[in-house]
Amino acid sequence: xxxxxxxRLLAPGRDLRALLVKWIVAxxxxxxxxxxxxxxxxxxxxxxxxLLSQSKKLLYRDPVVLVQxxxxxxxxxxTTMLLAGYLVAADSGRRSNWEIWADVFFYVVxxxxxxxxxxxxxxxxxxxxxxxxxYAFVRGRVVKLLNYIPPSPREDIQVFDAAQRRVVISxxxxxxxxxxxxxxxxxxxxxxxFFLAGAAVFSxxxxxxxVGLRTVLFPVLGYLLGWVGGWVAxxxxxxxxxxxxxxxxxxxxxxxxxxxxxxxxxxxARIAEEARxxxxxxxxxxxRGAWRFYLILLIVFALFYPALDRAxxxxxxxxxxxxxxxxxxxxxxxxxxxxxxxxxxxxxxxxVAFFVIGTYSWALVGSDQLTALTSIVIxxxxxxxxxxxxxxxxxxxxxxxxxxxxxxxxxxxxxxLAIVTLGFGExxxxxxxQLEKVTNGSIGIAGIAAxxxxxxxxxxxxxxxxxxxxxxxxxxxxxxxxxxxxxxVRLRDSRLGRAWIAIREDExxxxxxxxxxxxxxxxxxxxxxxxxGIAGAYHAAKLGTVTPKDFSTxxxxxxxxxxxxxxxxxxxxxxxxxxxxxxxxVLIIPQxxxxxxxxxxxxxxxxxxxxxxxxQYVRNLVxxxxxxxxxxxRPEGLIPSARRRRELHRTAEEAPEVGxxxxxxxxxxxxxxxxxx
Amino acid sequence: xxxxxxxxLLVLGLATGAIYAxxxxxxxxxxxxxxxxxxxxGDIFMIGTLLSLTMMNVFGINASAPPKVFTxxxxxxxxxxxxxxxxxxxxxxxxxxxxxxxxLRNAPRLAPLISAIGVSLILQxxxxxxxxISDIPFPSIPLGFVTVGSVRINFVDILVIxxxxxxxxxxxxxxxxxRMGKAMRAVAQDRDAAxxxxxxxxxxxxxxxxxxxxxxxxxAFIYSIRFSTTKFTIGYELGLIAFxxxxxxGIGNIVGAMLGGLVIGLVGAFVSLIPPSVLPNGGDAWRxxxxxxxxxxxxxxxxxxxxxxxxxxxx
Numbered sequence: 001x002x003x004x005x006x007x008r009l010l011a012p013g014r015d016l017r018a019l020l021v022k023w024i025v026a027x028x029x030x031x032x033x034x035x036x037x038x039x040x041x042x043x044x045x046x047x048x049x050x051l052l053s054q055s056k057k058l059l060y061r062d063p064v065v066l067v068q069x070x071x072x073x074x075x076x077x078x079t080t081m082l083l084a085g086y087l088v089a090a091d092s093g094r095r096s097n098w099e100i101w102a103d104v105f106f107y108v109v110x111x112x113x114x115x116x117x118x119x120x121x122x123x124x125x126x127x128x129x130x131x132x133x134x135y136a137f138v139r140g141r142v143v144k145l146l147n148y149i150p151p152s153p154r155e156d157i158q159v160f161d162a163a164q165r166r167v168v169i170s171x172x173x174x175x176x177x178x179x180x181x182x183x184x185x186x187x188x189x190x191x192x193x194f195f196l197a198g199a200a201v202f203s204x205x206x207x208x209x210x211v212g213l214r215t216v217l218f219p220v221l222g223y224l225l226g227w228v229g230g231w232v233a234x235x236x237x238x239x240x241x242x243x244x245x246x247x248x249x250x251x252x253x254x255x256x257x258x259x260x261x262x263x264x265x266x267x268x269a270r271i272a273e274e275a276r277x278x279x280x281x282x283x284x285x286x287x288r289g290a291w292r293f294y295l296i297l298l299i300v301f302a303l304f305y306p307a308l309d310r311a312x313x314x315x316x317x318x319x320x321x322x323x324x325x326x327x328x329x330x331x332x333x334x335x336x337x338x339x340x341x342x343x344x345x346x347x348x349x350x351x352v353a354f355f356v357i358g359t360y361s362w363a364l365v366g367s368d369q370l371t372a373l374t375s376i377v378i379x380x381x382x383x384x385x386x387x388x389x390x391x392x393x394x395x396x397x398x399x400x401x402x403x404x405x406x407x408x409x410x411x412x413x414x415x416x417l418a419i420v421t422l423g424f425g426e427x428x429x430x431x432x433x434q435l436e437k438v439t440n441g442s443i444g445i446a447g448i449a450a451x452x453x454x455x456x457x458x459x460x461x462x463x464x465x466x467x468x469x470x471x472x473x474x475x476x477x478x479x480x481x482x483x484x485x486x487x488x489v490r491l492r493d494s495r496l497g498r499a500w501i502a503i504r505e506d507e508x509x510x511x512x513x514x515x516x517x518x519x520x521x522x523x524x525x526x527x528x529x530x531x532x533g534i535a536g537a538y539h540a541a542k543l544g545t546v547t548p549k550d551f552s553t554x555x556x557x558x559x560x561x562x563x564x565x566x567x568x569x570x571x572x573x574x575x576x577x578x579x580x581x582x583x584x585x586v587l588i589i590p591q592x593x594x595x596x597x598x599x600x601x602x603x604x605x606x607x608x609x610x611x612x613x614x615x616q617y618v619r620n621l622v623x624x625x626x627x628x629x630x631x632x633x634r635p636e637g638l639i640p641s642a643r644r645r646r647e648l649h650r651t652a653e654e655a656p657e658v659g660x661x662x663x664x665x666x667x668x669x670x671x672x673x674x675x676x677x
Numbered sequence: 678x679x680x681x682x683x684x685x686l687l688v689l690g691l692a693t694g695a696i697y698a699x700x701x702x703x704x705x706x707x708x709x710x711x712x713x714x715x716x717x718x719g720d721i722f723m724i725g726t727l728l729s730l731t732m733m734n735v736f737g738i739n740a741s742a743p744p745k746v747f748t749x750x751x752x753x754x755x756x757x758x759x760x761x762x763x764x765x766x767x768x769x770x771x772x773x774x775x776x777x778x779x780x781l782r783n784a785p786r787l788a789p790l791i792s793a794i795g796v797s798l799i800l801q802x803x804x805x806x807x808x809x810i811s812d813i814p815f816p817s818i819p820l821g822f823v824t825v826g827s828v829r830i831n832f833v834d835i836l837v838i839x840x841x842x843x844x845x846x847x848x849x850x851x852x853x854x855x856r857m858g859k860a861m862r863a864v865a866q867d868r869d870a871a872x873x874x875x876x877x878x879x880x881x882x883x884x885x886x887x888x889x890x891x892x893x894x895x896x897a898f899i900y901s902i903r904f905s906t907t908k909f910t911i912g913y914e915l916g917l918i919a920f921x922x923x924x925x926x927g928i929g930n931i932v933g934a935m936l937g938g939l940v941i942g943l944v945g946a947f948v949s950l951i952p953p954s955v956l957p958n959g960g961d962a963w964r965x966x967x968x969x970x971x972x973x974x975x976x977x978x979x980x981x982x983x984x985x986x987x988x989x990x991x992x
Contacts, residue, residue, distance in 0.1 A: 341787075345787065347787055347790060347791075349794075408973060408976075408977040409973075409976070409977075411977070411980065412976055412980060415712070415713070415714045415786070415790055416924070416976055416980065418714065418790060419714060419917075419920055419924070419972070419976075420972065420973050420976055422917065423917070423921075423969035423970075423972050423973055424969075424973075426917065426965060426966070426969055427965075427966045427969050427970065430962075430963065430965060430966045431966065434956070434957050434958050434962050434963060435957060436957060436958075437957070553913075554798075557794060557798060560791070560794065564791055568787075612809060613806070617802060617805050617806055617810070618802050618805075618806065619802070620798040620799075620801055620802045621798065621799050621801075621802035621803065621806075623795070623798055624794075624795040624796060624797065624798030624799035624800075624801075624802070625795065625799060626795070627791055627792065627794060627795030627798070628776075628777050628792050628795035628796060628799070631781060631784070631788045631789075631791050631792040631795070632777070632780045632781065632792070635784060635785075635788055
């Protein structure tokens with residue numbers, strides 16, 4: 001960073017121009033693919049037309065849906081403009097264009113294209129994870145082959161003065177401005193091309209107002225949002241007055257401890273981690289600043305997804321939403337198991353037991369079974385409302401069982417524990433199957449009530465909770481997932497969470513440092529089971545029926561596969577693992593079977609060779625192969641937690657330096673050098 | 678209580694117990710030498726049962742047309758079948774060790790365990806692909822029976838018990854009396870020290886897997902003579918039970934595994950005496966639950982098992 005003069009907007013210098021080219025290409029390609037290949041433009045045009053004219057057969061008759069889609073589209077474009085500003089401001093410019101473009105291509109463009117191609121969000125994502133894995137592998141090989149050493153971010157940690165921070169902000173402005181200007185121009189060109197090709201939409205004159213408005217507004221908006229992006233980047237610099245814009249940490253003496261000082265005190269491995277979030281850095285795409293924008297995008301997408309689904313994937317929304325509701329409880333289960341396996345390092349192979357307990361907790365209360373068992377009659381109007389307290393109660397019951405089953409196993413070492421929990425996973429479904437008086441045995445319990453929500457007719461419309469209307473369940477599971485993630489993050493960073501990790505690393509050392517092993521392990525079991533109780537109650541309410549057949553011990557293996565594939569102990573990794581396992585299990589494999597069964601399809605040849613073969617039969621084989629391969633080739637999982645990555649790659653990062661010793665062994669100098677006091 | 682019922686249950690318990698014990702030996706040997714619970718071991722047994730079915734078909738013994746009378750010819754066929762099962766399963770065990778466990782020898786403890794679970798899943802689906810998902814009947818072998826009082830005791834049961842005993846004695850001899858056995862015990866005690874003394878550790882570990890998996894194969898063949906059906910999930914169920922036997926006897930202890938097998942076999946047989954008034958649907962439906970409850974109780978109250986010694990954890 002030798003530039004201290006503020007760069008100009010219209011004629012940026014040569015360095016800045018190179019950065020602009022790099023990031024505008026990197027961002028424009030995915031945005032353009034979304035806009036022109038997928039449904040972005042059509043959706044926006046339709047939105048505009050619905051707003052101004054009543055004439056057409058329109059996508060969005062419902063104003064609520066209209067508003068939601070509109071907000072999402074606005075947030076989408078605004079966030080990319082913010083990102084453009086941030087990335088231009090935050091990049092150190094040392095990584096080559098092609099490296100960044102390849103990353104963007106494989107991690108962003110390929111998923112979008114795959115999703116568009118298969119026209120299904122999760123199948124597309126599941127397939128792209130396979131592409132990620134191949135890409136990461138090939139990339140590693142190529143880097144090794146070319147002997148390419150990427151610049152390490154920790155070397156250029158330096159303090160910024162006010163002028164340099166102003167440069168960062170103005171780079172953001174310039175980045176946002178040029179990105180949105182070019183986007184607007186491309187969009188106008190595309191519109192003109194569509195018009196010349198005779199697209200029907202352009203018969204509406206009001207559409208041209210939108211085109212004009214957009215073309216003028218985009219650069220202005222881009223300038224302002226780029227400013228914000230640059231400001232975010234400037235906050236992440238190491239600055240003179242302590243702490244990069246944020247309030248400085250004062251300690252007891254009132255002495256300011258700057259970020260630089262803090263960085264200097266960290267281990268070298270931690271510095272590499274932390275420096276990734278400083279500005280400028282070599283990988284701004286992966287920095288904390290950029291993650292904020294991704295998160296905004298992700299949250300808005302998840303929030304408005306039920307409205308968006310039709311615009312993006314066409315008909316069949318209800319079925320898909322219901323599927324995502326199911327995916328949601330996989331995610332919660334995986335996160336719960338992650339507490340036990342990932343944080344505390346206790347291999348639990350009977351996790352399905354707690355899920356069964358949670359499911360039956362609500363099933364027994366929320367159906368006629370309660371009356372049959374205890375002859376307590378609950379007003380059917382009131383029963384659905386009991387779901388909300390029971391959600392907590394089922395979780396607590398499951399947690400209690402977690403503690404009860406965990407207690408006898410505390411003295412056991414890792415592998416015995418695995419077997420005992422496996423035994424529990426086997427016993428509990430048998431108990432629920434055989435206790436016919438309570439659980440109806442193999443017939444199961446039907447007619448479990450769905451939850452109810454308050455309605456105040458003019459303001460809050462009544463919500464129909466039934467298996468035919470998956471939208472409320474989608475929002476319910478979203479809320480539960482957010483709650484679970486939040487709790488998991490807070491638990492991980494708490495004193496208890498650190499104790500779990502200490503136990504995972506070395507039980508004896510942890511106990512010697514004053515960690516109460518019994519209590520800590522029991523908390524891990526209880527917390528893990530708590531979340532499976534939540535997932536169970538949700539599952540019972542959504543499905544409406546429960547039978548012991550729904551649960552098998554191999555489910556526990558599946559849950560373990562989610563945790564292991566994603567990355568043991570890593571919260572985003574585990575969520576990704578759940579998505580991968582779910583899409584393999586419920587979407588991709590049945591899809592393949594359907595394709596093989598169709599005589600028109602190219603996969604049909606499998607039926608000709610092996611008539612009895614079904615892809616379903618090899619489901620566990622695929623999971624098994626994944627488990628073995630991950631353990632051997634990438635034990636940290638797809639998205640490793642920071643700690644685990646450091647652990648597993650410490651030796652690679654901190655290879656002993658050649659020539660550390662100055663003297664030859666045997667000489668007096670050597671003796672002096674290596675002598676230990 | 679009916680003494681004839683007890684006698685027949687006793688024989689049944691001893692026969693199943695002998696099979697459990699043979700499988701348990703594989704668990705206990707592998708655990709003793711590399712401290713890994715080989716989750717795939719039960720599934721090697723399952724593959725063994727499918728293999729023995731193929732063997733019998735090769736020798737012309739079919740489930741649809743089982744041999745009517747016993748001939749000496751049959752003994753040879755059975756002996757060769759058992760040997761072939763032993764060898765193929767043993768090789769399978771070595772291959773699994775080479776591919777899935779050896780790369781993880783120095784990884785954190787959880788890694789080989791998860792890898793073992795993965796191998797177990799792979800073998801299960803392999804069995805599913807090979808013979809389908811339904812129960813597969815074995816041909817019945819007419820070995821005759823003796824009548825004690827009014828109880829019919831099949832020669833099969835006696836043969837099973839004798840075969841298992843012979844194999845266990847051979848193993849005991851191998852481990853305690855031969856050079857190879859000495860090397861195995863040395864590796865189990867301290868891998869590094871054994872390597873320094875000139876023991877080829879990898880070879881010995883492979884050998885352990887060879888013998889353990891081979892015993893599972895032999896057990897599978899014996900099982901296919903004694904019982905009527907198999908299925909791809911059988912390895913999982915029997916494997917868990919056999920592991921219970923290994924733990925009951927004291928894991929790492931060969932005599933203990935035999936003892937544990939017999940005890941669990943008898944418990945499994947006598948569970949059916951529990952009347953429906955105590956457990957709904959009678960004891961049979963709860964057999965696995967009872968066995969796992971025993972496992973949990975042992976682990977809680979005497980984790981070292983009947984014959985094992987409490988080993989202080991190495992730091």
